[in-house]
Amino acid sequence: MKLDIVNATCGYNGTEIVRNITFSVQTGDMVCLLGPNGAGKTTLFKSILGFLPLIQGEILLDGQNMTSLPPRVLAKSVSYVPQAHTPPFAYKVLDVVLMGRTAHIGMLSSPSSKDKELAARMLDDLRISHLAGKDYTQISGGERQLVLIARALAQEPKLLIMDEPTANLDFGNQVRVLEEVQRLSRKGLGILMTSHSPDHAFLCSTKVALMISNQGFLFGEAADVVTEQNLKAAYGVEVRLTEVKDSLGRTIQTCVPLLNQSI
Numbered sequence: 001m002k003l004d005i006v007n008a009t010c011g012y013n014g015t016e017i018v019r020n021i022t023f024s025v026q027t028g029d030m031v032c033l034l035g036p037n038g039a040g041k042t043t044l045f046k047s048i049l050g051f052l053p054l055i056q057g058e059i060l061l062d063g064q065n066m067t068s069l070p071p072r073v074l075a076k077s078v079s080y081v082p083q084a085h086t087p088p089f090a091y092k093v094l095d096v097v098l099m100g101r102t103a104h105i106g107m108l109s110s111p112s113s114k115d116k117e118l119a120a121r122m123l124d125d126l127r128i129s130h131l132a133g134k135d136y137t138q139i140s141g142g143e144r145q146l147v148l149i150a151r152a153l154a155q156e157p158k159l160l161i162m163d164e165p166t167a168n169l170d171f172g173n174q175v176r177v178l179e180e181v182q183r184l185s186r187k188g189l190g191i192l193m194t195s196h197s198p199d200h201a202f203l204c205s206t207k208v209a210l211m212i213s214n215q216g217f218l219f220g221e222a223a224d225v226v227t228e229q230n231l232k233a234a235y236g237v238e239v240r241l242t243e244v245k246d247s248l249g250r251t252i253q254t255c256v257p258l259l260n261q262s263i
Protein backbone atom coordinates (compact mmCIF):
# COMPACT_ATOMS: atom_id res chain seq x y z
CA MET A 1 0.00 0.00 0.00
CA LYS A 2 1.28 3.46 -0.88
CA LEU A 3 -0.37 6.83 -0.40
CA ASP A 4 1.11 9.60 -2.55
CA ILE A 5 0.26 13.22 -1.94
CA VAL A 6 1.46 14.93 -5.09
CA ASN A 7 1.84 18.69 -5.29
CA ALA A 8 -1.37 19.14 -3.27
CA THR A 9 -2.84 22.57 -2.63
CA CYS A 10 -5.82 22.50 -0.26
CA GLY A 11 -8.21 25.09 1.08
CA TYR A 12 -11.77 26.35 1.26
CA ASN A 13 -13.77 28.04 -1.52
CA GLY A 14 -10.61 28.74 -3.51
CA THR A 15 -8.69 30.17 -0.53
CA GLU A 16 -5.41 28.25 -0.30
CA ILE A 17 -4.46 27.04 3.19
CA VAL A 18 -1.59 24.65 2.35
CA ARG A 19 0.33 24.73 -0.92
CA ASN A 20 2.33 22.31 -3.05
CA ILE A 21 2.56 19.49 -0.52
CA THR A 22 4.33 16.34 -1.74
CA PHE A 23 5.10 13.26 0.36
CA SER A 24 4.30 9.55 0.58
CA VAL A 25 3.22 7.09 3.25
CA GLN A 26 3.73 3.41 2.62
CA THR A 27 3.44 0.07 4.38
CA GLY A 28 5.31 0.17 7.68
CA ASP A 29 5.77 3.95 7.67
CA MET A 30 4.82 6.05 10.66
CA VAL A 31 4.70 9.61 9.39
CA CYS A 32 4.25 12.26 12.07
CA LEU A 33 2.78 15.54 10.80
CA LEU A 34 3.79 18.51 12.95
CA GLY A 35 2.82 22.15 12.62
CA PRO A 36 1.41 25.02 14.65
CA ASN A 37 -2.32 25.61 15.28
CA GLY A 38 -4.00 26.72 12.08
CA ALA A 39 -1.15 25.58 9.79
CA GLY A 40 -3.54 23.35 7.84
CA LYS A 41 -2.97 19.81 9.12
CA THR A 42 -6.68 18.96 9.43
CA THR A 43 -7.37 20.70 6.12
CA LEU A 44 -4.80 18.42 4.43
CA PHE A 45 -6.39 15.37 6.09
CA LYS A 46 -9.84 16.44 4.84
CA SER A 47 -8.47 16.52 1.30
CA ILE A 48 -6.70 13.17 1.66
CA LEU A 49 -9.96 11.62 2.91
CA GLY A 50 -11.95 13.18 0.07
CA PHE A 51 -14.10 15.47 2.27
CA LEU A 52 -12.58 18.58 0.69
CA PRO A 53 -11.74 18.79 -3.02
CA LEU A 54 -8.12 19.61 -3.84
CA ILE A 55 -7.46 23.01 -5.40
CA GLN A 56 -4.50 21.50 -7.21
CA GLY A 57 -2.53 18.23 -7.26
CA GLU A 58 -3.41 14.58 -6.74
CA ILE A 59 -3.87 12.06 -3.93
CA LEU A 60 -3.07 8.54 -5.09
CA LEU A 61 -3.62 5.19 -3.35
CA ASP A 62 -1.46 2.54 -4.96
CA GLY A 63 -1.28 4.75 -8.05
CA GLN A 64 -5.05 5.25 -8.33
CA ASN A 65 -6.66 8.63 -7.80
CA MET A 66 -8.47 8.32 -4.45
CA THR A 67 -11.52 10.23 -5.69
CA SER A 68 -12.11 7.44 -8.25
CA LEU A 69 -12.25 4.67 -5.62
CA PRO A 70 -15.68 3.40 -4.48
CA PRO A 71 -16.36 4.28 -0.78
CA ARG A 72 -16.47 0.60 0.28
CA VAL A 73 -13.06 -0.09 -1.31
CA LEU A 74 -11.64 3.05 0.27
CA ALA A 75 -13.08 2.10 3.68
CA LYS A 76 -11.32 -1.27 3.55
CA SER A 77 -7.99 0.44 2.87
CA VAL A 78 -7.98 3.66 4.88
CA SER A 79 -9.40 4.44 8.28
CA TYR A 80 -9.50 7.74 10.08
CA VAL A 81 -9.33 8.63 13.77
CA PRO A 82 -10.82 12.09 14.24
CA GLN A 83 -10.28 14.21 17.30
CA ALA A 84 -12.61 12.90 20.03
CA HIS A 85 -16.10 14.34 20.02
CA THR A 86 -19.30 13.72 22.00
CA PRO A 87 -21.82 11.93 19.81
CA PRO A 88 -25.55 12.65 20.12
CA PHE A 89 -26.55 9.03 20.86
CA ALA A 90 -25.59 6.89 23.85
CA TYR A 91 -24.20 3.88 21.97
CA LYS A 92 -22.41 1.26 24.00
CA VAL A 93 -18.64 1.41 23.56
CA LEU A 94 -18.52 -2.09 21.99
CA ASP A 95 -21.14 -0.98 19.43
CA VAL A 96 -19.08 2.12 18.55
CA VAL A 97 -16.09 -0.14 17.85
CA LEU A 98 -18.31 -2.54 15.85
CA MET A 99 -19.23 0.42 13.58
CA GLY A 100 -15.66 0.10 12.29
CA ARG A 101 -16.74 -3.21 10.69
CA THR A 102 -19.40 -1.53 8.49
CA ALA A 103 -17.44 -1.86 5.24
CA HIS A 104 -16.92 -5.59 5.91
CA ILE A 105 -20.59 -6.38 6.67
CA GLY A 106 -23.18 -6.93 3.90
CA MET A 107 -25.91 -4.29 3.37
CA LEU A 108 -28.67 -6.28 5.13
CA SER A 109 -26.49 -8.34 7.49
CA SER A 110 -25.70 -7.90 11.18
CA PRO A 111 -22.21 -8.13 12.67
CA SER A 112 -21.07 -11.78 12.89
CA SER A 113 -19.53 -13.37 15.99
CA LYS A 114 -16.16 -12.89 14.23
CA ASP A 115 -16.86 -9.13 13.93
CA LYS A 116 -17.78 -8.99 17.64
CA GLU A 117 -14.66 -10.95 18.64
CA LEU A 118 -12.49 -8.61 16.58
CA ALA A 119 -14.09 -5.51 18.16
CA ALA A 120 -13.55 -6.98 21.64
CA ARG A 121 -9.91 -7.78 20.76
CA MET A 122 -9.30 -4.17 19.66
CA LEU A 123 -10.62 -2.95 23.03
CA ASP A 124 -8.37 -5.48 24.75
CA ASP A 125 -5.28 -4.40 22.73
CA LEU A 126 -5.85 -0.83 23.88
CA ARG A 127 -6.49 -2.03 27.47
CA ILE A 128 -10.01 -0.60 27.61
CA SER A 129 -12.07 -3.83 27.67
CA HIS A 130 -13.63 -2.63 30.94
CA LEU A 131 -15.40 0.13 28.94
CA ALA A 132 -17.16 -2.28 26.53
CA GLY A 133 -20.60 -2.08 28.18
CA LYS A 134 -20.49 1.63 29.06
CA ASP A 135 -22.31 4.42 27.22
CA TYR A 136 -19.92 6.25 24.87
CA THR A 137 -21.43 9.56 26.09
CA GLN A 138 -20.48 8.72 29.68
CA ILE A 139 -16.76 8.05 29.41
CA SER A 140 -13.94 10.60 29.63
CA GLY A 141 -12.50 12.50 26.63
CA GLY A 142 -9.31 10.44 26.79
CA GLU A 143 -11.25 7.16 26.98
CA ARG A 144 -13.31 8.30 23.98
CA GLN A 145 -10.11 8.89 22.03
CA LEU A 146 -8.97 5.33 22.72
CA VAL A 147 -12.39 3.99 21.64
CA LEU A 148 -12.11 5.88 18.33
CA ILE A 149 -8.70 4.30 17.75
CA ALA A 150 -10.17 0.85 18.49
CA ARG A 151 -13.01 1.58 16.00
CA ALA A 152 -10.51 2.56 13.30
CA LEU A 153 -8.46 -0.60 13.89
CA ALA A 154 -11.61 -2.76 13.74
CA GLN A 155 -11.90 -1.57 10.13
CA GLU A 156 -8.68 -3.56 9.46
CA PRO A 157 -7.23 -0.82 7.26
CA LYS A 158 -3.89 -0.78 5.47
CA LEU A 159 -3.48 2.92 6.18
CA LEU A 160 -4.47 4.67 9.39
CA ILE A 161 -4.85 8.46 9.46
CA MET A 162 -5.03 9.95 12.94
CA ASP A 163 -5.75 13.56 13.88
CA GLU A 164 -3.96 14.22 17.17
CA PRO A 165 -4.56 10.76 18.65
CA THR A 166 -2.80 11.69 21.88
CA ALA A 167 -4.76 14.90 22.52
CA ASN A 168 -6.83 14.56 25.73
CA LEU A 169 -4.83 11.58 26.91
CA ASP A 170 -2.97 11.48 30.21
CA PHE A 171 0.78 10.86 30.11
CA GLY A 172 0.47 7.07 30.50
CA ASN A 173 -2.21 6.73 27.83
CA GLN A 174 -0.18 8.91 25.44
CA VAL A 175 2.69 6.46 25.79
CA ARG A 176 0.33 3.48 25.37
CA VAL A 177 -1.11 4.96 22.18
CA LEU A 178 2.39 5.64 20.80
CA GLU A 179 3.42 2.06 21.65
CA GLU A 180 0.33 0.81 19.84
CA VAL A 181 1.10 3.05 16.85
CA GLN A 182 4.67 1.71 16.74
CA ARG A 183 3.45 -1.91 17.03
CA LEU A 184 0.97 -1.38 14.20
CA SER A 185 3.49 0.24 11.86
CA ARG A 186 5.96 -2.60 12.57
CA LYS A 187 3.16 -5.06 11.69
CA GLY A 188 2.93 -3.35 8.28
CA LEU A 189 0.24 -0.70 8.66
CA GLY A 190 1.01 2.69 7.13
CA ILE A 191 0.30 5.45 9.65
CA LEU A 192 -0.05 9.19 9.18
CA MET A 193 -0.73 11.10 12.40
CA THR A 194 -0.61 14.66 13.61
CA SER A 195 0.87 15.60 16.92
CA HIS A 196 1.68 18.76 18.81
CA SER A 197 4.72 17.14 20.42
CA PRO A 198 8.01 16.99 18.49
CA ASP A 199 9.05 14.27 20.97
CA HIS A 200 6.43 11.97 19.45
CA ALA A 201 8.24 12.29 16.13
CA PHE A 202 11.54 11.31 17.79
CA LEU A 203 9.95 8.42 19.69
CA CYS A 204 8.23 6.47 16.97
CA SER A 205 8.17 8.10 13.53
CA THR A 206 9.94 6.77 10.47
CA LYS A 207 9.47 10.15 8.72
CA VAL A 208 8.34 13.61 9.78
CA ALA A 209 6.37 16.23 7.88
CA LEU A 210 6.64 19.75 9.32
CA MET A 211 4.33 22.58 8.23
CA ILE A 212 5.71 26.06 8.76
CA SER A 213 2.93 28.63 8.29
CA ASN A 214 3.47 30.73 5.15
CA GLN A 215 7.00 29.35 4.77
CA GLY A 216 6.67 25.86 3.49
CA PHE A 217 6.72 22.20 4.18
CA LEU A 218 9.60 19.93 5.17
CA PHE A 219 9.60 16.14 4.89
CA GLY A 220 12.29 13.65 5.90
CA GLU A 221 13.94 11.84 8.79
CA ALA A 222 13.20 13.27 12.26
CA ALA A 223 16.90 14.08 12.78
CA ASP A 224 16.91 16.25 9.64
CA VAL A 225 13.50 17.91 10.03
CA VAL A 226 13.04 18.33 13.80
CA THR A 227 15.93 20.74 14.41
CA GLU A 228 16.13 23.66 16.85
CA GLN A 229 16.07 26.06 13.90
CA ASN A 230 13.06 24.47 12.20
CA LEU A 231 11.07 24.29 15.47
CA LYS A 232 11.78 27.98 16.08
CA ALA A 233 10.60 28.77 12.54
CA ALA A 234 7.43 26.66 12.95
CA TYR A 235 6.40 27.49 16.51
CA GLY A 236 8.21 30.78 17.22
CA VAL A 237 9.82 29.52 20.43
CA GLU A 238 13.39 28.67 21.43
CA VAL A 239 14.05 24.96 22.00
CA ARG A 240 17.06 22.83 22.77
CA LEU A 241 17.44 19.28 21.58
CA THR A 242 19.15 16.87 23.89
CA GLU A 243 19.70 13.11 24.08
CA VAL A 244 18.75 10.36 26.50
CA LYS A 245 19.38 6.58 26.43
CA ASP A 246 16.58 4.04 26.48
CA SER A 247 16.76 0.75 28.43
CA LEU A 248 18.56 -0.91 25.48
CA GLY A 249 21.20 1.84 25.39
CA ARG A 250 19.82 3.40 22.22
CA THR A 251 19.95 7.16 21.87
CA ILE A 252 16.66 9.07 21.74
CA GLN A 253 16.50 12.77 21.04
CA THR A 254 14.17 14.94 23.04
CA CYS A 255 13.06 18.52 22.78
CA VAL A 256 13.10 21.00 25.68
CA PRO A 257 11.44 24.41 25.25
CA LEU A 258 13.22 27.40 26.80
CA LEU A 259 10.92 29.84 28.58
CA ASN A 260 11.46 33.49 27.77
CA GLN A 261 13.08 34.77 31.02
CA SER A 262 12.59 38.45 30.11
CA ILE A 263 8.80 38.25 30.61
Ligand SMILES: Nc1ncnc2c1ncn2[C@@H]1O[C@H](COP(=O)(O)OP(=O)(O)OP(=O)(O)O)[C@@H](O)[C@H]1O
Nearest residue numbers: 011012013017035036037038039040041042043044
Ligand atom coordinates in the same frame (compact mmCIF):
# COMPACT_ATOMS: atom_id res chain seq x y z
N1 LIG B 1 -14.52 25.04 7.04
C1 LIG B 1 -13.60 26.02 6.93
N2 LIG B 1 -13.81 27.07 6.10
C2 LIG B 1 -12.89 28.04 5.96
N3 LIG B 1 -11.69 28.04 6.60
C3 LIG B 1 -11.42 27.03 7.45
C4 LIG B 1 -12.37 25.97 7.65
N4 LIG B 1 -11.82 25.07 8.51
C5 LIG B 1 -10.60 25.57 8.84
N5 LIG B 1 -10.37 26.73 8.20
C6 LIG B 1 -9.14 27.56 8.28
O1 LIG B 1 -8.05 26.80 7.78
C7 LIG B 1 -6.87 27.07 8.53
C8 LIG B 1 -6.22 25.79 8.92
O2 LIG B 1 -7.06 25.08 9.81
P1 LIG B 1 -6.77 23.57 10.23
O3 LIG B 1 -7.88 23.15 11.12
O4 LIG B 1 -6.49 22.77 9.01
O5 LIG B 1 -5.41 23.77 11.04
P2 LIG B 1 -4.64 22.72 11.93
O6 LIG B 1 -3.21 22.77 11.53
O7 LIG B 1 -5.30 21.39 11.89
O8 LIG B 1 -4.83 23.39 13.37
P3 LIG B 1 -4.91 22.77 14.85
O9 LIG B 1 -3.49 22.33 15.18
O10 LIG B 1 -5.30 23.95 15.67
O11 LIG B 1 -5.91 21.64 14.88
C9 LIG B 1 -7.28 27.95 9.71
O12 LIG B 1 -6.91 29.27 9.44
C10 LIG B 1 -8.79 27.83 9.74
O13 LIG B 1 -9.40 29.02 10.16
